Amino acid sequence: MDRDTGRRLRADAEHNTARILAAAEEVLAADPAASLERIGEAAGLTRATVHRRFASRRALLEALTEQLNQRYLTALDQSRADGAPPLVVFRRLTEIVFELKAGHRFAMELMSDEAGCHGGLTPEVADGLEEVFALLREAGEITATGADWCRQVYLALLQEADQLPEDAADLVEAGRSKAELVVRAVVGALGGQGSRST
Amino acid sequence: MDRDTGRRLRADAEHNTARILAAAEEVLAADPAASLERIGEAAGLTRATVHRRFASRRALLEALTEQLNQRYLTALDQSRADGAPPLVVFRRLTEIVFELKAGHRFAMELMSDEAGCHGGLTPEVADGLEEVFALLREAGEITATGADWCRQVYLALLQEADQLPEDAADLVEAGRSKAELVVRAVVGALGGQGSRST
DNA sequence: CTTAAGTGATACACACCTGTCACAGTTAGC
């Protein structure tokens, strides 16, 4: 994750790398083409320092996606900890993802041309998501079979809900959280596959 | 739409502006930060010519969004021509949008900070979309009330379906078109608002 | 306290994109 992988970092330095990653997360979410200058500024540091921690812009993005993938992995583990019903697992997962406010896609799409076209997600994360969808499928909550379609729909609706203002009609009306809104929308989107015949 | 608004253009020149817009549509869909050089190259023209037709990059993007909004408007008119059932109207609209393969969002999001935060869409287009959703709502097909949420979900799923490979499981399995997939997914996503209680 | 590590400030080279211009060659339109 850091430029000098061999030696150990001083405490403040390691703290700053975290600040840079956090700042990059926030700034790049608003503007994916933001300069390292602006990222450093948001982190309260200089551009030079950003370059000391991350050799190149590319390296920073890689570290960022790695961090996000790690968060997704732990979120998957936490939500599947006990043998809860699939829909509960799915709701938990969504809540956790919203809590870590990852600005979800931004960086992933930046690196999407990198790895195996899973939308920037590590294969492990993609597989973990697919397992959750498989649970929902077995429980009869959804009927869509394509792993790619399920994943993309989920990520897309996560992003849209995230950008939704807090006072949106669909939220205040029923007093629901964004996570619940996303859960219902995703289940609905992936669930009505064979019901009607229009 | 063109640099010199006062005089009429020669036939080939006008033809080239269309090529530039088409090329921009395609190239910017793949890379929103693509240079005018690459856009011109994709159009079989030089960067200088691009600048002759469009005074600045900004002007090109504005013309592009204007063109897309115009297409959306005509698509809305066509789909609502006769008094067809709401679900049929919605399906028609989606099919038309897919046919003109607009690479839907790309440019809209680029200009989204411009106008009134409707995701790059003209107020007229946003209103037209909302009318379609109102029809679906009255017919009991959907229950979501937020215009923003409905629109964003629709646009997001349009984009995801567009990027879906032709041989995706959810498509070949039932022999359905992408348009039908989107229609069902959107109706499902916006329709299950008050049914269950997790 | 002392040392090594980290940072800020500054400067530099490099590359890319934008916008404009001038000039020569080509093409549409009458």
Place this chain on the structure above:
DNA sequence: GCTAACTGTGACAGGTGTGTATCACTTAAG
């Protein structure tokens, strides 16, 4: 065919982001 319009080529200036390096200063860690 003639003329005006259009394009290609090449060049230029200005701006911005990247990556590197140096020096003085501050701070964590032993």
